[in-house]
Amino acid sequence: MMKISETIYLKSITEHDLDDLRTLMDKIYHPAYINYWKDKGDWYVSDLYNEENLHQELQENEADYFFILLKDVIIGIMRTVWNLDTNYQPDKNYVKLHRLYIDQEIQNKGIGKKIMSWLIKTATEKGYKKLWLEVMEKQHQAVHFYKKLDFTEVDKVMVDFPLLYDNYRGMYKMVKELKK
Template identity: 30%
Template structure:
């Protein structure tokens, strides 16, 4: 798996998450996540962030084969994360192994600047390069702006699921699975 930076445009690049920079992910996510998702949690998402983005959790994610993890840099500054799972079956298409867009979070200051669109194009390009017939993701069912964005990118809802996080408000535990056929 390639470990070098990827330049997506003059102002947008992907820097691989490594052991050396794993400790930067939690503070980055503490800036990106709460403005959009804090309302989902009784504690504003602090537990989720510490549990999912502490150094140990990030290193565990890095150990997963074929699941590149990136720091998104816009105009030279870290503004989010992107993680793919390159060979992940989607329950809605059991005969196809797709690329799962596992994590994509961007700081709200980047919204409307074309950053998300470029990351989605890079995800599609990676899936095509790997010969995948589909890309899929999971999104909160209450995040209408995110779902609308994914629909503009060619995704459609193909399934639903519920999260079991007891610290998350019950009414916000619903998710949709969205799929894009390539």
Template identity: 35%
Template sequence: MDKPIFLNHQLSLSRIQTEDQPLLFTLMDEVYKAPYRYVWEDGGDWYVNLIYNRHTLRKELSRERTHYFFVEWQERKIGILKYDFPFSPREIEIPNAMKLHRLYLHKEAHGQGIAQALLDHCETIAKQNQLDSIWLESMDCQVQAKRFYEKMGFQKVLAYTLDFERIFPEYRRILILKKDLK
């Protein structure tokens, strides 16, 4: 088993393994659905079941480019971090880049500098791997997240409409944000 990655004395990352799926599912059922419930016809059940089931987790962990972690703060699992590299979006070419795929934190952890520490970690990894940029997707309706990423140096490069029928139509706009590292 991999050793945890300590980002500071209270914050660490532990690699998610296939056998962690029940814990991952339970955590994300709470952490994801709380802030995103309003965008889904079913409150987010379909999405959580799709993304955090055993089959999807096994498939994601089998990819060499995937790096998937529990975020632990004060010795408690409070969220997840997943990044993939090299990886470019389908909608626009972003060569030699890292995708910040998932960064979800329990609402109790907001405002503690944790998300910034996680982004700093991603930047360090990207630079160590000689990547040119980091990109992510954010729902346009998630104003707080969008504001945070812009404050961290990310800029909008594209907007598109997500084709998930279970998301209410007015919330389907997705932004691709990018931060250049060179």
């Protein structure tokens, strides 16, 4: 377990955590994205948080997958992928924040900022030049959060997930320059 602050910890997710991961994502994904999906997000959660996909993601050599704990309560997840090409700028000196979800009941208490500060510091110490992520265009609170951390929009793509309403397909790619 890694300590981020006096009350925030990261705990590595293992294959034995599938039930806890699925229960958590059922709880925190649906309220945030319920209006995006024709099935309220059930397909997405089932597709991403199943045994086969978890096994595959845990096998990736340069990826970290964590539960976020507030004291001893799991409140979210974070997944990072190190040395990943961005598809728009082939450069292996990028870190991708692949997922960051925090329970909406806990948001706006500075936890996301502390997690991001830790990630930015860790990536900078490892010598990475840029941190990138993808965020749904209509997730205005998330876009604003990342902009406050000096991420800039570098591209916009349209995602092609089945059951996603057309007006919610926009996704920004955002990048933060890391400085030593």
